[in-house]
Amino acid sequence: MCGIVGYTGYREAAEVCRLGLLRLEYRGYDSYGIATLSPSLSVYKHVGKISDSATSSNHLRGDTGIGHTRWATHGVPSEKNAHPHLDAKKKIAVVHNGIIENYAELRRGLEERGVVFASDTDTEVIPHLIAEHYTKNLFQAVESILPMLKGSYALLIITEGEDTLVAARNGSPLVLGVGDGEYVLGSDALPLLDYTRQAVYFEDGDTAEITRDGFTIHNKGVSVSRNITEIEWNADEAKKGGYQHYMLKEIFEQPEVFANTLSSIKSKSEAVDMIRNAHAITIVACGTSANASMIFSYLMEGICHIPTRVILASEFKYFPTMFTDLVIGVSQSGETADTLAALKLAKDRGSQTLAITNVLGSTITRVASLVLYTRAGPEMSVAATKSFTSQVAAFLQIVNLLSDYKLETELSEIKRYLPEILSTDLSKAVDLCKNATTLLYIGRGLFYPVALEGALKMKEISYIHAEGYAAGELKHGPFALLSPKTPVISTCVSNCVYPVMMSNLKEIKARNAPIIVIGKNCDKDLEDVADVCIPLPAVSEYGAVVLSSVILQLLAYQTAVSLGNDVDMPRNLAKSVTVE
Ligand code: G6P
Numbered sequence: 001m002c003g004i005v006g007y008t009g010y011r012e013a014a015e016v017c018r019l020g021l022l023r024l025e026y027r028g029y030d031s032y033g034i035a036t037l038s039p040s041l042s043v044y045k046h047v048g049k050i051s052d053s054a055t056s057s058n059h060l061r062g063d064t065g066i067g068h069t070r071w072a073t074h075g076v077p078s079e080k081n082a083h084p085h086l087d088a089k090k091k092i093a094v095v096h097n098g099i100i101e102n103y104a105e106l107r108r109g110l111e112e113r114g115v116v117f118a119s120d121t122d123t124e125v126i127p128h129l130i131a132e133h134y135t136k137n138l139f140q141a142v143e144s145i146l147p148m149l150k151g152s153y154a155l156l157i158i159t160e161g162e163d164t165l166v167a168a169r170n171g172s173p174l175v176l177g178v179g180d181g182e183y184v185l186g187s188d189a190l191p192l193l194d195y196t197r198q199a200v201y202f203e204d205g206d207t208a209e210i211t212r213d214g215f216t217i218h219n220k221g222v223s224v225s226r227n228i229t230e231i232e233w234n235a236d237e238a239k240k241g242g243y244q245h246y247m248l249k250e251i252f253e254q255p256e257v258f259a260n261t262l263s264s265i266k267s268k269s270e271a272v273d274m275i276r277n278a279h280a281i282t283i284v285a286c287g288t289s290a291n292a293s294m295i296f297s298y299l300m301e302g303i304c305h306i307p308t309r310v311i312l313a314s315e316f317k318y319f320p321t322m323f324t325d326l327v328i329g330v331s332q333s334g335e336t337a338d339t340l341a342a343l344k345l346a347k348d349r350g351s352q353t354l355a356i357t358n359v360l361g362s363t364i365t366r367v368a369s370l371v372l373y374t375r376a377g378p379e380m381s382v383a384a385t386k387s388f389t390s391q392v393a394a395f396l397q398i399v400n401l402l403s404d405y406k407l408e409t410e411l412s413e414i415k416r417y418l419p420e421i422l423s424t425d426l427s428k429a430v431d432l433c434k435n436a437t438t439l440l441y442i443g444r445g446l447f448y449p450v451a452l453e454g455a456l457k458m459k460e461i462s463y464i465h466a467e468g469y470a471a472g473e474l475k476h477g478p479f480a481l482l483s484p485k486t487p488v489i490s491t492c493v494s495n496c497v498y499p500v501m502m503s504n505l506k507e508i509k510a511r512n513a514p515i516i517v518i519g520k521n522c523d524k525d526l527e528d529v530a531d532v533c534i535p536l537p538a539v540s541e542y543g544a545v546v547l548s549s550v551i552l553q554l555l556a557y558q559t560a561v562s563l564g565n566d567v568d569m570p571r572n573l574a575k576s577v578t579v580e
Helices: 011-026 103-112 126-133 138-148 246-252 254-264 269-278 288-304 313-318 339-347 365-366 386-402 408-421 427-434 447-463 469-478 498-509 524-527 541-562
Strands: 003-008 030-038 040-046 064-070 092-098 153-158 163-172 175-178 183-186 198-201 206-211 212-219 222-224 280-286 307-314 326-331 353-358 370-374 436-444 465-470 488-492 516-522 532-536
Touching: 003 011, 003 092, 003 153, 003 163, 003 206, 003 307, 011 030, 011 064, 011 183, 040 092, 040 163, 040 254, 064 092, 092 126, 092 469, 103 126, 126 138, 126 153, 138 153, 138 163, 138 206, 198 498, 246 254, 246 280, 246 465, 246 541, 254 408, 269 353, 269 386, 280 288, 280 313, 280 339, 280 408, 288 307, 288 326, 288 386, 288 447, 307 365, 313 339, 326 339, 326 365, 339 353, 339 469, 386 408, 386 541, 408 541, 427 447, 427 516, 427 532, 427 541, 436 447, 447 465, 447 488, 447 541, 465 469, 469 498, 488 498, 488 541, 498 516, 498 524, 516 524, 516 541, 532 541
Parallel strands: 280 307, 280 326, 326 353, 353 370, 436 465, 436 488, 488 516, 516 532
Antiparallel strands: 003 064, 003 183, 030 040, 030 064, 092 153, 153 163, 163 206, 175 183, 175 198, 206 212, 212 222
């Protein structure tokens, strides 16, 4: 939530910041702002997305600057609440990602001392506090006020009269790109990619002073050194590459991503051993990562016979007695606040911890004892697609490596059929969905999480109310919703639950709700019951899980496009949820 960038070097800082913010727009897109030094402080703010901005920050001059793209927490999206925030004399500019929890108390104190606030944000206390402590050295002033702040922050700060960029991190991500005569900072590595692949990932408690000639980092008042890491991603991976939307590009990358993830997980790895040796596993995750994790729990219980449950990360703390020897945090971004908090709590309770993530250097990689990367490449669309498939690939491969029941044939089938599933004709299903008031997704066993994820994709980007249900639960309430305006969507393949799923579909048909079914080659029984039958190739149950999930992603995408929605940046959402 919220993305920040900073630059100091030899280029026009405003343009570097604007391009960097475009790369971070997935973190929030209510408003954006940039400040540069030339040598006086100039500020530009805009309400709405960067890409929609009719004017631009191009008139700002100077080779040192900071920028921010916002997902509103304190105060509505508006120009006054957009960052950067300034002190009363408009000399000091601050961009902030995170939440200052004690801002109300700090604000009261500042107001009693005569400070007039210009915004409703928690952030604005920071420039005013710095101004009170400033005596010609920005870094020292920042260091002296940070102990007053409670909460989480990644901060970038500049002031008139100093060619210095000051950075601080506590609980919110911040990366420094080390270029040749220039430095670029970002909430993640994406804004750095056009300038350098050398990155320093700040630790909590770090404060840094950066000029174009070098940088120093302090932690608890002591100078520290941090390793420079090579970023694995490249700039092209983070571009649309001719696709209309990032989401479509990422859906189409899935055949490659699935194969990459499979081959990246090796039998002889500490992470796989950790899972192999666990007596019971708890997975903590949110959103799409939680849905993918549910698939893992069915696989682990069904094939490996290791008790495995998924707890939504935000609920984990409400189970104070819960202890399992291994707790796995699954997070695409590695920055989701609830997942990080749950994993820290699990560690405190004495569990071993493993992170499964896509992002090198993300916070979760420092929280967990061991890390397993899914290697899906940068995912820009707010609606997760390839990260889901890569997580499922990782889970299938882990089960394949752990169990006597080998999944090699099933995995090869998925690799073979993934490219062709991308051209499935979904036009009839889209027509049914786009006119619906509610969509119910149902499934049993492994197809229950598939239903949850299908519904999540649809509601995120089409704004049509969609719910995933275990098929057996339908009669316990949702049946009351059935009508010709509530299509029911299901994957129904010939496995042990096929007969009971067929009965469920007939019960739904008897109540006049349209049925969209994804089934193997659409046999006669399915044709009879379904209004729309979407054929799957003759693959195993595991193959059907992956292929039908991809079909449901495409169904959500095409429905949202047909409704004219902003697919990559759905209203009110952000990709990286870094606040509780
Ligand atoms: C947000 C995103 C979802 C994502 C969830 C968990 O809600 O919009 O796409 O699934 O966060 O994110 P994580 O990075 O932890 O997987």
